[in-house]
Amino acid sequence: MAIRIIGTGSALPEKTMTNEDLTRLVDTSDEWIRERTGIGTRHISTGETVVSLAAQACQHALESAGRDASEVELLLIATCTPERGIPCAACQVQNELGAAQAAAFDLNAACAGFLFALNTACAYIEAGIYQNALIAGSEVLSKIIDWTDRSTCVLFGDGAGAVLVERCEQGGILAIAQHSDGNKGAVLQCDGRELHNPFVDVPATVPYVRMDGREVFAFAVRQVPSCIQEVLGKAGLTAGEVDLYVLHQANKRIIEGISKRLAVDLDRFPMNLDRVGNMSSAAIPVLLDELNREGRLREGMTLVLSGFGAGLTYGACVLKW
Ligand code: COA
Numbered sequence: 001m002a003i004r005i006i007g008t009g010s011a012l013p014e015k016t017m018t019n020e021d022l023t024r025l026v027d028t029s030d031e032w033i034r035e036r037t038g039i040g041t042r043h044i045s046t047g048e049t050v051v052s053l054a055a056q057a058c059q060h061a062l063e064s065a066g067r068d069a070s071e072v073e074l075l076l077i078a079t080c081t082p083e084r085g086i087p088c089a090a091c092q093v094q095n096e097l098g099a100a101q102a103a104a105f106d107l108n109a110a111c112a113g114f115l116f117a118l119n120t121a122c123a124y125i126e127a128g129i130y131q132n133a134l135i136a137g138s139e140v141l142s143k144i145i146d147w148t149d150r151s152t153c154v155l156f157g158d159g160a161g162a163v164l165v166e167r168c169e170q171g172g173i174l175a176i177a178q179h180s181d182g183n184k185g186a187v188l189q190c191d192g193r194e195l196h197n198p199f200v201d202v203p204a205t206v207p208y209v210r211m212d213g214r215e216v217f218a219f220a221v222r223q224v225p226s227c228i229q230e231v232l233g234k235a236g237l238t239a240g241e242v243d244l245y246v247l248h249q250a251n252k253r254i255i256e257g258i259s260k261r262l263a264v265d266l267d268r269f270p271m272n273l274d275r276v277g278n279m280s281s282a283a284i285p286v287l288l289d290e291l292n293r294e295g296r297l298r299e300g301m302t303l304v305l306s307g308f309g310a311g312l313t314y315g316a317c318v319l320k321w
Contacts, residue, residue, distance in 0.1 A: 006165065028150045137286075
């Protein structure tokens, strides 16, 4: 029994914001942002929501697979910026799509969320509980960013990407790994609502993302290659046998560091972060959809997907396209 990706989709907010635009908000420059991150532009919501973006990406994934929403059995949304506490974004997307048969729930593993959701879907399908799953990573990070903090506001963007996976006879996903290190949670965090009940009333504050960028950078360059080696080992492959590395798009220098550690040419690491920034859980499925639509994914190709982020969380997957 195997599981393969049979459709991809993505959706980005209409409005774009350049590095030049950011220089009017904080003390920064196009040169600094490009040099330290590789980012040039990002899409920022002026009304699009985690639900509307995810629903659009999911619809495109269904169309690209030639399937109807009524056939979906499991619907997972990876997000750390849901619209509501309840109901979850996945139930709202289910309603928008008319995926009436699907069991739907959200999963938050920050920027590794898409990989954790993919792994969850695979476990359900392997257990024989479902035949297919629609999985999206969707974020409107712009609402939890402090737009006066130049060390974070230049990095992130909004968007959603989705894949449809289905049970198949052979090929598809060969190995997946996922890991968490809660001990390092403080290096990248955003608080939730304060305690407010008849016994305790903490004055409400507006929570924003806070980050120790250097710690996150070091963690990514160290852990992502070892996680990739772990899945390659499980699949009996070497780093050189992989055609494309579809990695979380956080920083060009992180991707360069990973390519160096794996001793694999950078041209096997497609990037779109110059146009979209870091979209957390949406980054991998959006890039995958772009590659798919550009015809760069040929049947039989070996791909590695790998993400990392707040938690800290990280994961990797190796698959045959
Ligand atoms: N524009 C101009 N200067 C900036 C700046 C900006 N947007 N942001 C920070 N700086 C300044 C700092 O204040 C510091 O100034 P100082 O030397 O006077 O104190 C200087 O640039 C260097 O800051 P530093 O944090 O050491 O830069 P860096 O090379 O580590 O790059 C990041 C910062 C955030 C780009 C980098 O650490 C990074 O990408 N980390 C990973 C973050 C990430 O990907 N998070 C999401 C993971 S899912």
